[in-house]
Amino acid sequence: MRSRERILANLEQIYRESYDKAREAGSETRMGDLDNAFMRDQLMLEILLDIRDLFAVAPAAPDAGASALQKLETLRRIARR
Template identity: 75%
Template sequence: MRSRDRILANLEGIYRESFDRAKTGSDERRMADLDNAYMRDQLMLEILLDIRDLFAVAPAAPSKGTSAIEKLEALRRLARGG
């Protein structure tokens, strides 16, 4: 599984390349669009990585393990911000 840092670095690299091309062409509108898209995609990707991490954790013991419903409840709380 790829690390969180590697995935986010790949995302940044993709946007950085496009941003630099727009900057070279003095396309300020494209630069602003890329900035906004990068922030949106970074947030969405971090949420997906949090979900991946949430489901990747193995329960300590079957009797005390987190049920699927408990995991979904934790995900709902995470999505609501608390």
């Protein structure tokens, strides 16, 4: 499994290349759009990585019969906090 740092670095590299091209072209609007898109995508990716990490952790005590629905309900409760 790829590390969180590697995934986020790849995302930044992709946006950095596009941002540099927009700067060279003098497109301030495109640069602003890329800044906003990067922040949005970074936040969504971090949330997905948090969920991945949550499922990767072994439970302290095995919960026999915990269905996928019960796990999703637990995630929903955690997200509301």
